[in-house]
Amino acid sequence: MKPNTGFGTVKWAVGLFGMSVCFFLSGTVYAADKAEPTLTEAQFEQAKGLYFQRCAGCHGALRKGATGKSLEPKKTRKKGQKRLEKIIALGTEKGMNNFDDIFTKEEIKIMATYIQMEPPVPAEMSLSLMKERWKTHIPPEDYPTKPEHSLNWENFFLVILRDEGKIGIIDGDTKEVVVKVDTGYAIHVLKESSDGRFWFTQGRDGKMSKIDLWMNPPKVVADVQVAYDARDVAVSHYGEWKDKYVIGGAYWPPHFVILDAKTMEPLKVVSTRGVNVDGEYVNEARVAAIYNTPHAPTWIVAIKELGQLWQVDYSDIDNLRIEQIDSHKFLHDGFFDPTQRYFQIAANASNRMEIMDSVERKFVASIETGKMPHPGPGANWIDPECGPVAGTTHLGEGKITVWGNDPKDHADKAWKVCYSIETDGPGLFIRTHPKSDYVWADQTKHPEPEVQQSVVVFDKKTREIVKVIRVTEFPKAVAVHQEFNKDGTEVWVSVWARGEGDRAKGEIVIYDAKTLEEKARIKGLETPTGKFNVYNRVHHVT
């Protein structure tokens, strides 16, 4: 599926005007010399598409760097074609993936050349263009007034089938796939209406869809494109604004968009370009993540490159109040404490978890954890010594860090590291359930199959790993992301098959949350990643 990347109307001058292309960037002029790396127009287009899909997330569309290093031509040209090809193929010790099993040899060559050329600047997107791209499939007045099926939709799992461009809706009671809803190009995340009936998706291509779980089968009722590259979405859940607005956050253009949650009509666009916490202007200041705050009519919008958390008040969008809360770079993803007041978010380039108070709308604390924390939807539980705690996995090392998060009754432990656990490899997601004795963490980012295919389970009381579960042995597949079912008796883990020709052979493996034994496998899922249990997400069960 080819995303609309915002480059559509651009006719590239490369190859047409050849050797003396000049670029005016702020404060400097770069005049390309005869040795300038070149691609054919077709190769350039191919590289541009691959870069957007595989590289821009970490390195940025303008290649200024964020989670990944800066790839500006002044830097890449020093390395040269051969060295760049090697880095792309094999990765680096500093955290860059190997791409020799993702790109062909020819693609690696083209990419090494492409990143030595000036990055093209993608287009802006106006509110009026978004309105043109807004489609109503079923108008709100035709929505059913009660569920059209008798399934237990509160125990549905909504599963991102990334490369299939679909959301798999799986009945948590029967383990059957109810429907695969076509949402288009790779969905990054989805969030729920206050009752869990409607789900709002955000695609990596900036397309947002609204799904109604009451329909038989569940359907997309409206969609709209709000960006060319995007990552998150949230709904207004507070007071009189409950389910009134949806917000979508974008990587490019760097902005967020407030939409009517009923119709999906885009209403307002706010740029997130700004000055970072070091006092430097950032053109590509991307919205990493967005969260609804249960105690205020606001969303938290994490601006990755600024190192700022913007608390955006939706109670009056014509006089839009925003608190720009300074924390650290580069912000990524986070979760609330059990009281839903304090928000805990990774600043992964700073090796910290940042804590902010959504009631006072201000920064609270910064906790040094490990190398590049990445909690995903996170985990909160009670520790016998520290009291209420939360934990995170890390992208940069095999470590789980646990900190106190109860400033009211455990003030001396709050926002300090309680303990850490060494695992075999770096991971993406950590998860638990109040009824479970255990915490689960994946190790997806480790290069070795036996590690990346295994998840670790540790005991909340003893703080010890009680089991390492090999979820799959399928070649090139990885185990990723855990989600509990509604009553906390099962843990669902995704198996992402990524070998050529094997992408549809993904599955979800279901474990008994008490015995840790395998219970079932749901097969035939193309690249399943994040899973969202309706009840747990509505009730903030972490």
Next chain:
Amino acid sequence: MKPNTGFGTVKWAVGLFGMSVCFFLSGTVYAADKAEPTLTEAQFEQAKGLYFQRCAGCHGALRKGATGKSLEPKKTRKKGQKRLEKIIALGTEKGMNNFDDIFTKEEIKIMATYIQMEPPVPAEMSLSLMKERWKTHIPPEDYPTKPEHSLNWENFFLVILRDEGKIGIIDGDTKEVVVKVDTGYAIHVLKESSDGRFWFTQGRDGKMSKIDLWMNPPKVVADVQVAYDARDVAVSHYGEWKDKYVIGGAYWPPHFVILDAKTMEPLKVVSTRGVNVDGEYVNEARVAAIYNTPHAPTWIVAIKELGQLWQVDYSDIDNLRIEQIDSHKFLHDGFFDPTQRYFQIAANASNRMEIMDSVERKFVASIETGKMPHPGPGANWIDPECGPVAGTTHLGEGKITVWGNDPKDHADKAWKVCYSIETDGPGLFIRTHPKSDYVWADQTKHPEPEVQQSVVVFDKKTREIVKVIRVTEFPKAVAVHQEFNKDGTEVWVSVWARGEGDRAKGEIVIYDAKTLEEKARIKGLETPTGKFNVYNRVHHVT
């Protein structure tokens, strides 16, 4: 005096790489053909400087247009060299000045070519660069603890001597020039500390200076450059933050900067790039004006191209609260109502005065006035029928519009036009004093000498013009800007002499506020414009 325009480090490729320069702008590629207009490097530099000084204010550094039209090459090239030269020389009926008495014939030619070439993008300015450009001349611990002179400094007038790069400090009692303080390139405006002792200037080149009136003579105690092109400044006057912060607002880079008012150390930079009220991203979203709000710990920052008033809360600058209040394009300058709660500001491209509530931090009303309202520091008075009213002059027509501004006791008249008065020509400034029966307005923007050299005086009660005063008959001089003295018995009007070789022959003409007869002339002032009486500005006497 040559301003640092932020282009200093740029080596222009023009003339070096000649004919096949390509530009990648959002969504389009422009490939210059053989017929591309060219300048030598020296001519390009000259045109760049002239454009910054004379054109960028209305047309924008990136030439997207604001008060003036868009001058992007795709538009200017359609007109061609000859037509552009004619427009620059003679002006247009739509409000463009004639420049044949400002530019030489050769300069007009160069400018006509320059605006057909792609606009160079000036540099950004980081907080660390500002800190490098921060200079302390006298440290705060060495400031005097009481006035070092016995002059009546509360009746000082601080006068912008624009092309001299100085602030003239004139004793309102004796009419003598106390000192001319060297503040560098063209000052645009200055604002006071809460007691009127310290004054903070904003230069068009982004240099901010702090002046201490208690010193003998008054001196600049610190300065700093916060931008390459700037327009306004304000001080924090509220509660415990009284005189703690200064804010400077810039045209380029589009941002505002919060500084320590004691030392002038820059503390925080906030970008004003954003999405305008029509839903389109604006890269050059400039700070037109900034005001301290007497009833809240905030400043109002008017973002010209966005059509938004940002109410910036300085009570916690690490968790910076901003209300982005939607109004209309393009915002310019404004003033408070007599209660200091409602702020009244011109949206000159929309032919409206916009009203916002600084207590509730929200938009209130929009009043259609006349063509391009421009009130300067404004005027409030009591009308026999409408009660409390305010008025504005217009850039686009000879008209004074008066509206009700007392929603409490005259709700039916509030934020509606009460009446308007026709004058002979468009003007820049309107002014009155509570003790005066009259309101004064200039007609500076009219092309004819007899009009632009005259100010009109009308009666608050009868609403009729009682006198048109010819302030000067000096060739090419204009009368501009009125300011009352401390006790409201005198009105001071500037005479701006602009003929070649005559620039130092400006003067201030002083009138008796009751008899309207001339009392005195203060001569030998180079291009005097805005005048700030210490007492009236501290006490918000409008």
